[in-house]
């Protein structure tokens with residue numbers, strides 16, 4: 001009796017299933033194993049006070065999701081080679097990221113104000129319910145204030161999901177006012193060890209949603225006296241400014257370790273484009289304009305990154321723009337902490353001691 005067809009061809013069928021399986025696995029590993037295109041971003045630019053940004057460059061303790069953690073790596077805003085926002089969710093899977101911290105420094109007679117911006121191509125989670133809980137492009141900001149007379153970091157302001165927190169240490173002349181202080185600042189020396197005279201403020205960044213907080217706010221990260229550190233959820237990376245001979249590139253280990261970042265000037269790279277109207281609108285990098293105006297500047301201020309991925313009823317444009325710094329996220333003061341922090345802080349906090357409101361070489365002029 002002839003064997004049943006199935007019996008007869010079973011070895012062949014097995015072979016075919018095996019071949020399909022092998023193809024599938026190799027396709028999956030092809031996609032995952034570094035077949036990404038090189039990072040296509042432009043080289044960083046330095047501004048006049050770059051040395052101040054280096055001296056006070058923050059230590060960023062960034063929690064990472066141990067499964068989708070590549071989405072928690074700091075990126076440059078033009079990783080895919082353009083300053084277009086609405087292709088970034090898609091291009092995230094195509095290009096390598098380049099850990100970058102954007103900065104802008106303002107100077108008065110008495111203080112330096114250092115604005116920092118962190119960017120990720122995706123604000124994400126494992127199961128979106130499309131209520132703007134995930135979105136294309138993610139930006140969050142923070143700011144460090146340095147007293148020039150004793151070169152001390154006296155204030156840290158951080159942004160998380162359109163809200164913000166303020167931190168200052170006792171004895172530095174900054175107390176709660178209309179806005180209450182949320183805690184103290186963890187200061188680190190150049191090696192990342194806690195030190196009262198350290199010049200590097202430490203911040204914590206959440207996985208997935210990427211909100212920023214002072215490192216002492218909660219138990220998310222613990223930094224030991226020797227500079228070693230541990231994340232409460234286990235998985236996370238310390239990003240710190242690159243030293244002179246270090247290469248900056250996307251890390252292969254996304255769950256632990258220390259990764260260098262490069263500093264790139266917003267004042268040099270983004271401000272001229274914003275000023276000239278080339279940065280804002282559908283199809284550009286940023287969108288969602290409101291007007292910010294004070295005695296120094298009147299500007300159409302973009303609140304968000306531009307995007308086109310459906311993410312919920314509040315619209316596609318969600319990630320916070322690098323210029324949208326203030327105690328709240330509403331008009332007309334949004335932008336005040338970026339363009340006029342020397343005026344804005346005394347409106348919200350009690351500040352004693354020297355405090356000039358006159359900027360030196362104010363760069364945001366037309």
Ligand SMILES: [Ca+2]
Pocket residue numbers: 077078080081082083084085086087088091
């Ligand atoms: Ca892009």
Ligand SMILES: [Ca+2]
Pocket residue numbers: 085086087088089090136307308309
């Ligand atoms: Ca898109």
Ligand SMILES: [Ca+2]
Pocket residue numbers: 123138139140161208209210211
């Ligand atoms: Ca976010």
Ligand SMILES: [Ca+2]
Pocket residue numbers: 281282283287288306307317
């Ligand atoms: Ca838009």
